[in-house]
Amino acid sequence: MxxxxxxxxxxxxxxxxxxxxxxxxxxxxxxxxxxxxxxxxxxxxxxxxxxxxIVRHNYSTDLMIKSAVKSHNIFKNFKKEVGEPIEFINNSYLGIVADKKLNALKNIVKRVQSFGINAVFLSPEELKEKHPYLNVEGVTGAIHNLDASYVYDPxxxxxxxxxxxxxxxxxxxxxxxxxxxxxxxxxxxxxxxxxxxxxxxxxxxxxxxxxxxxxxxxxxxxxxIAQRQQLVDVLPDKKWGLTRPTFSDHEQQVYVRPMRGGIAHCGGHYFGSECNPDKYNQGVDNEFILDVMKKISLRIPSLKGAKVVKGYSGLYENTSxxxxxxxxxxxxxxxxxxxxxxxxxxxxxxxxxxxxxxxxxxxxxxxxxxxxxxxxxxxxxxxxxxxxxxxxxx
Incomplete structure (x- = not known):
């Protein structure tokens, strides 16, 4: 050494x-x-x-918006910037809110637009028209970030x-x-x-x-603190394409993005108790699967009853x-x-x-x-x- x-x-x-x-x-x-x-x-x-x-840009601080934009461009041009290509897929991002967060979301949309990001605010009616697979009951607005993407293999x-x-x-x-x-x-x-x-x-x-x-x-x-975060892959009756928008419910704090094979990759921000990062359960709990799929299916009814393919856990490193x-x-x-x-x-x-x-x-x-x-x-x-x-x- x-x-x-x-x-x-x-x-x-x-x-x-x-x-x-x-x-x-x-x-x-x-x-x-x-x-x-x-x-x-x-x-x-x-x-x-x-x-x-998931690579989105919708933040409420200038630093995080600028950083997300610049990082997005590096991911997009990874071979030129770093030396080898990666699979980086532009699929856009839909994030929905209810009453309490509506004004905040509108401000975020205006803010990210000021940085040249292709993002728009959608009313519940516009959201339903453009994305008819969604249940918009109780939704007061959404952001559609058309520039958002994801790295297929992290x-x-x-x-x-x-x-x-x-x-x-x-x-x-x-x-x-x-x-x-x-x-x-x-x-x-x-x-x-x-x-x-x-x-x-x-x-x-x-x-x-x-x-x-x-x-x-x-x-x-x-x-x-280290906290265990679970994800589950499910296979809907109608398979998802890789460019289907990432969907995020900002109220229930759950999200889903596409995977190869028509799979929906489902997770959420479950801030539970601290875990030992050297010794934690890397599998997925049945209780989590039932809860996250109930929440996601509320907004995407076609995912109700989708076949579970696999699940796993990773780690969040959280501050207060x-x-x-x-x-x-x-x-x-x-x-x-x-x-x-x-x-x-x-x-x-x-x-x-x-x-x-x-x-x-x-x-x-x-x-x-x-x-x-x-x-x-x-x-x-x-x-x-x-x-x-x-x-x-x-």
């Missing part, structure tokens, strides 16, 4: 792999990535590899980012567990692993559900306001977080890899990320979106 490096990244999900790639390709800095899972299991181990990988970009990063000189150490971080004079000094110690100038914490464990190594509370913790810590020079994305991080991975590279290289990223800092949890000034605090669609 190398004994000294400029940047040490912990975690090889979408943020760690993307940042490693951009540092290796675009700077003169030396970078190494440490991943505790081995080369056969890392793609399936954390949040990124089990993501629904593991594909991870693999390519990691491969290309190494082609540009990045060191990837799989099956290597970080056991400590040494500091001195309010600065990081080294990363300690079960394979040896490496001196560093920067430590980038991209560990997702394991973020709080890394925080304990520097005696800092990083308020990110569902916005991530990103940036260099004020009290510890060289320690940077990019964690706590609360279920909507995948779509931002490409752009935040660039922003983190810029932060490390110049100290000033091209987009303002200051409000994502850890301090907000100490001061109680949590991020409030158009839908309020702790709102997964904002």
């Amino acid at each position: 190398i004994d000294k490096i400029d940047v040490g990244i912990i975690g090889s999900g979408i943020f760690g792999a993307s940042t490693a790639f951009h540092i290796a390709r675009d700077t003169k800095l030396n970078v190494a990535l440490f991943e505790k899972h081995d080369e056969n299991t890392w793609l399936d181990a954390g949040s990124s590899g089990r993501s629904a990988s 593991q594909e970009p991870l693999r390519i980012y990691a491969k290309q990063a190494q082609n540009f000189g990045a060191k990837f150490y799989y099956n290597t567990k970080v056991t400590g971080i040494k500091t001195s004079n309010n600065s990081v000094k080294s990363i300690v692993t079960d394979k040896g110690e490496v001196k560093v100038n920067y430590v980038l914490n991209c560990t997702g559900p394991w973020a709080s464990e890394i925080g304990k190594m520097i005696n800092v509370d990083i308020p990110v 306001d569902t916005y991530p913790i990103v940036g260099e810590m004020e009290e510890l020079n060289g320690f940077i977080n990019c964690v706590g994305w609360s279920g909507h991080g995948y779509k931002h991975g490409p752009m935040f890899g660039i922003l983190l590279k810029e932060l490390i290289e110049t100290g000033k990223p091209s987009l303002d990320i200051d409000f994502l800092g850890l301090k907000r949890f100490e001061t109680g000034k949590l991020i409030k979106t158009a839908y309020g605090v702790n709102a997964p669609y904002g």
